[in-house]
Amino acid sequence: MKTYAVGRIADRAEYDRDVQFVLDNLDEKLARLESKLGFLKHVVALYRYMRDPEVHWVKKTLVVGALVYLIVPVDAIPDLTPVFGFADDALVVAAAVKTLGKALAKYYD
Numbered sequence: 001m002k003t004y005a006v007g008r009i010a011d012r013a014e015y016d017r018d019v020q021f022v023l024d025n026l027d028e029k030l031a032r033l034e035s036k037l038g039f040l041k042h043v044v045a046l047y048r049y050m051r052d053p054e055v056h057w058v059k060k061t062l063v064v065g066a067l068v069y070l071i072v073p074v075d076a077i078p079d080l081t082p083v084f085g086f087a088d089d090a091l092v093v094a095a096a097v098k099t100l101g102k103a104l105a106k107y108y109d
Contacts, residue, residue, distance in 0.1 A: 015057055018064045022050065025071045039090050041108060042097045043070065048107040049100065059103075066096035 026047060030040065049055060050063045069075060069092045077088045097104060 012057065015061060015064065018068055019050065019060075022047070022064060022067045022071065026067060029071045039093050042093050043067070045104050045107040046093065046096055046100075049104055052107070062096055062099060066092050 026043075030043065046063045046067060050060050050067065070089045075088055077084050
């Protein structure tokens with residue numbers, strides 16, 4: 001599995017591959033995280049932002065990077081580590097949400 005540098009600008013083809021990876025894997029990851037994590041609403045808002053055809057793909061690159069980091073099981077702190085396993089995932093999601101700010105507001109229920 002490839003590593004993904006959050007925040008780097010990807011070319012359009014790589015962006016499209018990463019979007020497909022998110023589409024193929026996010027549901028499974030969310031199902032496992034739903035009962036454990038309080039930041040799920042932010043993940044859903046990021047996903048909706050990524051899927052909005054009106055948002056330019058370059059702006060979505062940050063979101064795709066954050067969601068890929070969330071999905072990929074190999075990261076800074078392994079997800080199986082008790083208590084802290086999802087801390088790095090939560091921090092990456094929080095950073096993406098903070099960076100997007102008000103632009104993300106309409107993607108919450």
